[in-house]
Amino acid sequence: MPDEPVTLEQVAAAAGVSRSTASRALAGKARECRISPKTEAAILLAAKGLGFQPSHVARSLRNRRSGLIGLLVPDASNPFFAAIARKATVFAERHGLSTLLADSHDSIEHEKELLQHLQSRQVEGLIICSIGGTHEHLRSLERTGASVVVVDRWFADVHLPTVTSDNERGALLATTAILKQGHQQIGCLQGRPGTSSNDERLAGFKAALASAGASQDACLIRGDDFSEASGYRAACELLDEHPSLSAMFAFSNQNALGALRAFSERKLNVPHDISLVMFDDAPFAEYLAAPLSVIRQDVEAIGHRAAELLIDQIRTGQRPQELLHRLPVEFVARESIGSPRKPAKATDP
Amino acid sequence: MPDEPVTLEQVAAAAGVSRSTASRALAGKARECRISPKTEAAILLAAKGLGFQPSHVARSLRNRRSGLIGLLVPDASNPFFAAIARKATVFAERHGLSTLLADSHDSIEHEKELLQHLQSRQVEGLIICSIGGTHEHLRSLERTGASVVVVDRWFADVHLPTVTSDNERGALLATTAILKQGHQQIGCLQGRPGTSSNDERLAGFKAALASAGASQDACLIRGDDFSEASGYRAACELLDEHPSLSAMFAFSNQNALGALRAFSERKLNVPHDISLVMFDDAPFAEYLAAPLSVIRQDVEAIGHRAAELLIDQIRTGQRPQELLHRLPVEFVARESIGSPRKPAKATDP
DNA sequence: TTGAAAGCGCTAACAG
């Protein structure tokens, strides 16, 4: 910013003392360093008068502490990550740390690159929502002993503190709720296969089917990632190939929105023609044509826990005892699960 | 992070050269500084071998450029600001700048405080979505000649580059659409009075009423801020006090959600019993019980323009010619505006 | 073609 910032030097000069004294006084160490009240006052006055703002950069260099944490997410505009971002920044700020935001655009290449950037910025800690796929970079973080928290997804061979929802239980709850209504065939709109959040939900889905003795038809699982587009495609395929399908379970808000689009194109009514449950609650869910039953994850808590775990690591220099933090989820029953309609043509409600 | 980072010194030593030479080679100035290819290679090799990561902190101090921009928003988890955050970070990153995220929690005190923090971090530029209320701090930014872009809201007496939507026109469009259906009384669920985004929308609302010769009953304007709670309260009041009310215009997504809650409690059906339009589109809007007609603002464009304006300022050191950037909005007709129902009791659909 | 030296703004050990 254009204006040459005021330096400690200038404050010291104005107060007629040396930099060290000024530094001490401004650091609130007047008592401790037995600085005379009048010099202290002079220094404080000079600082205020000149509008002195200590340089964090210089301080960082000297103290070898940047006072920065990094936050690396696949999509900062996704409400889930945005909520985490908020919690993290606020918590960090409260501990005197500022937050660098980085958005990997769902690309593992970007993720690695940004990780480098963040590291070269000397971040003291990192909250990362990794895309997954490869995770050498995570393992290397693990080795360096950096303060890191992995959020949302986890990786069996990466021993870093991780916070995520109880995905399997959530999916089990959702699927069970559907089965209870008497549905025989449930379409599954999955997210990105290979990610823990997806695979755990899938496991819960299958477990519920198994324990109900229902048919585990793998063909009823579709989808490539957590996007609206994937949800739409998956729902279309399922609807076209299995006209008798009476219920669907969407693994994300976006997937569900895609499904709703597919339904609306086909004039399918929820829950009359088809039932739907989605993973992750959203403010709008209860105002949809049919208020959606959902699995609610406590996003706030996830963000909070992540920040907490990170700050602890930074302060103690130690990884926490518990590495895997699984936060509970909750089934919220609304009106989107009905009874299976009578076997009939799929297009005319 | 625990591991002592590798310094330039070490790389230089390993390559058997001085820091200066190493610095030059690693800065890609080999040609320019006529460094012999073999020493260059040696340096690059050593750097790679040791996993050298230049210290941004040291560099910042030396170059007097932090390579940081600040992003100060009232609520990082609000999709609107989250989208802007994303655009800004990505754009900034592309220009070698990292983004510091700060969340003022809708509090002007926090806003000022965080602004200080960001400044002491030597940010080279700042994108700020100010709460408003007071804006001495903005005026002081104006004076220092800092690179700043104000987003979403603007302030008549603050001469800083600003990007916002054409709120007045949006509101005019929305209100006109309602009037065209024959509604006589339109409830207005406003956001925070005193903010430009609110007051401009209000102006558009009133202008539409005026030019249609409709009654401008100020009593039909309610609401305190852009939250769901405010929307709910406002809608309840309006509904209870004016049973003949047949349409509402919500100034934000949240306000609209609040209204929907009020409607649903009263078993009011949209658009049969009551019509609704909201400012700002949302992915879910078309899947609501009645797909909502909305005024769509181009959030991506706002974020993009803001980042662009900021980077330009940073590079040129100059404020742009045009200070006020008003991005166009669009009326998206869906199904939430119906004809006014026959005068009847308000509670039984 | 390379090195030595200075200094960005700050803090802290060590002297007075």
Place this chain on the structure above:
DNA sequence: CTGTTAGCGCTTTCAA
């Protein structure tokens, strides 16, 4: 009670 000194890691004259 306060000042002097050194140095965090890097870049950039200036000199060789």
